[in-house]
Amino acid sequence: QKEVEQDPGPLSVPEGAIVSLNCTYSNSAFQYFMWYRQYSRKGPELLMYTYSSGNKEDGRFTAQVDKSSKYISLFIRDSQPSDSATYLCATNNAGNMLTFGGGTRLMVKP
Amino acid sequence: GAGVSQSPRYKVAKRGQDVALRCDPISGHVSLFWYQQALGQGPEFLTYFQNEAQLDKSGLPSDRFFAERPEGSVSTLKIQRTQQEDSAVYLCASSIGGDEQFFGPGTRLTVL
Numbered sequence: 001q002k003e004v005e006q007d008p009g010p011l012s013v014p015e016g017a018i019v020s021l022n023c024t025y026s027n028s029a030f031q032y033f034m035w036y037r038q039y040s041r042k043g044p045e046l047l048m049y050t051y052s053s054g055n056k057e058d059g060r061f062t063a064q065v066d067k068s069s070k071y072i073s074l075f076i077r078d079s080q081p082s083d084s085a086t087y088l089c090a091t092n093n094a095g096n097m098l099t100f101g102g103g104t105r106l107m108v109k110p
Numbered sequence: 111g112a113g114v115s116q117s118p119r120y121k122v123a124k125r126g127q128d129v130a131l132r133c134d135p136i137s138g139h140v141s142l143f144w145y146q147q148a149l150g151q152g153p154e155f156l157t158y159f160q161n162e163a164q165l166d167k168s169g170l171p172s173d174r175f176f177a178e179r180p181e182g183s184v185s186t187l188k189i190q191r192t193q194q195e196d197s198a199v200y201l202c203a204s205s206i207g208g209d210e211q212f213f214g215p216g217t218r219l220t221v222l
Contacts, residue, residue, distance in 0.1 A: 004152075006152070008150070032209050034210075036213075041218075042215055042216075043114075043201055043213035043214050043215045043216050044153065044201070044213045045213070046210060046211070046212060046213075049209070049210050088152050088153075090152075092209065096158065096166065097143065097155035097158060097166065097169070098143075098145075098153070098155065098203075098211060099155070100152030100153050100154070101152050102150075102151055102152045103150075103151070103152050
């Protein structure tokens with residue numbers, strides 16, 4: 001079993017929909033949680049970074065962490081075709097290697 | 111430049127050849143990481159430098175893989191005697207302290 005699990009998708013939604021992307025993790029030592037967006041043939045781009053349980057909002061994006069259930073979510077409001085990409089969740093335990101989920105491919109249809 | 115750069119962007123090697131992949135981190139970033147990303151998978155950790163010191167190389171898959179960062183800035187990942195299973199995208203990331211890591215575009219290696 002991988003330390004970070006993520007549904008690979010693909011997830012297909014119409015433009016304007018609210019998107020929910022989720023990960024679970026098994027190692028309670030993980031302290032930091034990130035969401036990366038990766039377009040085809042590009043490197044991962046950091047979207048959200050959070051340390052504590054609770055919500056963090058940035059524009060149309062909200063990251064949610066529940067440490068008690070080891071569950072990480074990313075919500076995208078008013079999704080756009082330009083949001084079509086692979087979304088990677090990642091965790092680490094203080095300044096070291098990131099452990100990634102396998103990524104969820106999202107397609108937003110106009 | 112403003113971001114992490116990697117070269118070459120694409121590399122085709124014949125099985126058994128040696129390859130060298132370069133990473134230029136963001137200026138002033140102390141930490142540098144290498145990851146390997148297989149097709150359809152998330153990146154997997156290979157090795158980590160803090161300045162010129164290689165602090166963790168636990169993710170290197172075999173002794174054919176070697177990384178260096180001699181002056182604490184540019185890093186090179188070398189793969190000797192490449193095998194088909196080495197085909198992947200090799201990503202470099204840099205960070206001030208290690209938590210928020212910023213990635214380069216990657217080098218796509220194809221071993222024939």
